[in-house]
Amino acid sequence: MADFRKLRVMISSRCASTVRRGDSRVSMTVVRTRLKRELEAESLCGERLFEVWISDNAPDQSQGDLETAWEKSLEEVRKADIVLVLYTGEAGWAPARGLGVCHAEFQQAWNDGPARLKVVRIGDVGTAPKDAAELKRDQAFQAYFDDLNPTSPAASDVDAIVARSREALREAVAGLVKLGGREARKGRFAYGAPLDWSRLDFGHRKKAMEDALGGGLAEFGAVESSGGWLWPLGETSLLTICHGLPGGFGVAAAREMVGQPFLHDHLFLARALGEREAPAGPLHLVACLKGITESQAMRQLGFPDATIVAAPFGVYVSDPVQKIQMIFLANCRDLTTTRNALCRLAEWLNATGEAANLARRALGRRRVVQAILDVQGD
Structure with missing residues (x-):
C-alpha cells in the first residue's frame, strides 16, 4: 500500500491581535493554536487527515532575523496544499521597507492558485497602537x-472563527478532490474516447467538439439559441458561440475552419435577436484539439494590441477597443477533457473576479455589433 501523506494546511494571520471569547478577549495565537489542535485531530478512514503549520511569530522577530522568518513563511505557503487566511486587515511585520508578512503570504497563495486559498474575514479585532509604517502597510494590504475581493465568510468571536x-477547509478539500478527479479521468489519448475522436475526419471532429462545449455550457445553465448558447454570467445573458479546432494549431486546414469568427458577429447577433431580447456579446469559445500559445492566439485575433492571458484552461484574448473576446480551451481530446477545460475556465473566472469584466466587455461588444446592424439597415 502507498504511504498516506497528510494534507498540509498553512494558517496565515496576525498573532498579537485580539478577538472576543465570551466576555473577555484573547489573542489570535490562542485561536490559531486551537484550530491547529482540532484540525490535526480530524481523521479520514482511520487516518489523521491534516498536518497544520502556524508560524512562531514572536521567536522569529526576537531573534532579529526577519529575512529568514519571511522566507520561511513564504516557503510554507508554497509547500501547503491549502492556505487558510484569517484576515483582519493587518499586513503584519515586515523586513525593511517590504510588504507585511500577512500581505506577502496572501499574495503568494493567490498567485500560486486561488483554488487552494480559503479566507475567513475577522471582525471586531483589537490591535496595539501602530506607527506610520505599519499603518501604510495595512492600507496597502487592504x-x-x-481589489481581488475573494469570497469569504465573516466571524467575530473565537467559536465563530473556528x-x-x-467549513472553509471542508469546502477546500472537496474542491481539490473534484479537480483531481477530473484530471485523473483525462487518461491517455491513445485509448477510449480520445482514440475515437482521433478516428474522425476534421468535419465530424469539429462537430463533436462543438457539441461537447454546448453540453458543458448547459451544465452551467446556458440555453441553446440560434447559432449559439445564452450563458448566464451574473445578471448578464452572454451569447456564446462554440467552435472546434479539429487539429493542431499549426495545421492550416484545421485553423481555417475557425478563422476569425468575430468578423461575423453581426450575423450571430441578428439570429439571436430574432428569438429574444438582445443578449451581450458574442463571445467566441474555441475548443482546441491540442495546445495553444499566446502567440498563436494573437495571430488568430489578427493584431497584437490586445489583452492575451495564458491560464490553466488555455488562452484568453480580449480586444479593449472593439471588445472582441475569444477563449481558447487547450487539449480538448474527448468529451471529458473538453468539459474539464470548461470547468477550469469557470473556476478561473470566479476566482479572479474576471467574470464581471468579461460580462461588461460583452455588453460593449453588443453595442458595437448593434451599430453595425443599424448601419446595414440604413
Whole structure:
C-alpha cells in the first residue's frame, strides 16, 4: 500500500491581535493554536487527515532575523496544499521597507492558485497602537485584498472563527478532490474516447467538439439559441458561440475552419435577436484539439494590441477597443477533457473576479455589433 501523506494546511494571520471569547478577549495565537489542535485531530478512514503549520511569530522577530522568518513563511505557503487566511486587515511585520508578512503570504497563495486559498474575514479585532509604517502597510494590504475581493465568510468571536475555518477547509478539500478527479479521468489519448475522436475526419471532429462545449455550457445553465448558447454570467445573458479546432494549431486546414469568427458577429447577433431580447456579446469559445500559445492566439485575433492571458484552461484574448473576446480551451481530446477545460475556465473566472469584466466587455461588444446592424439597415 502507498504511504498516506497528510494534507498540509498553512494558517496565515496576525498573532498579537485580539478577538472576543465570551466576555473577555484573547489573542489570535490562542485561536490559531486551537484550530491547529482540532484540525490535526480530524481523521479520514482511520487516518489523521491534516498536518497544520502556524508560524512562531514572536521567536522569529526576537531573534532579529526577519529575512529568514519571511522566507520561511513564504516557503510554507508554497509547500501547503491549502492556505487558510484569517484576515483582519493587518499586513503584519515586515523586513525593511517590504510588504507585511500577512500581505506577502496572501499574495503568494493567490498567485500560486486561488483554488487552494480559503479566507475567513475577522471582525471586531483589537490591535496595539501602530506607527506610520505599519499603518501604510495595512492600507496597502487592504487595498490589494479589496481589489481581488475573494469570497469569504465573516466571524467575530473565537467559536465563530473556528467554525467558519472548519467549513472553509471542508469546502477546500472537496474542491481539490473534484479537480483531481477530473484530471485523473483525462487518461491517455491513445485509448477510449480520445482514440475515437482521433478516428474522425476534421468535419465530424469539429462537430463533436462543438457539441461537447454546448453540453458543458448547459451544465452551467446556458440555453441553446440560434447559432449559439445564452450563458448566464451574473445578471448578464452572454451569447456564446462554440467552435472546434479539429487539429493542431499549426495545421492550416484545421485553423481555417475557425478563422476569425468575430468578423461575423453581426450575423450571430441578428439570429439571436430574432428569438429574444438582445443578449451581450458574442463571445467566441474555441475548443482546441491540442495546445495553444499566446502567440498563436494573437495571430488568430489578427493584431497584437490586445489583452492575451495564458491560464490553466488555455488562452484568453480580449480586444479593449472593439471588445472582441475569444477563449481558447487547450487539449480538448474527448468529451471529458473538453468539459474539464470548461470547468477550469469557470473556476478561473470566479476566482479572479474576471467574470464581471468579461460580462461588461460583452455588453460593449453588443453595442458595437448593434451599430453595425443599424448601419446595414440604413
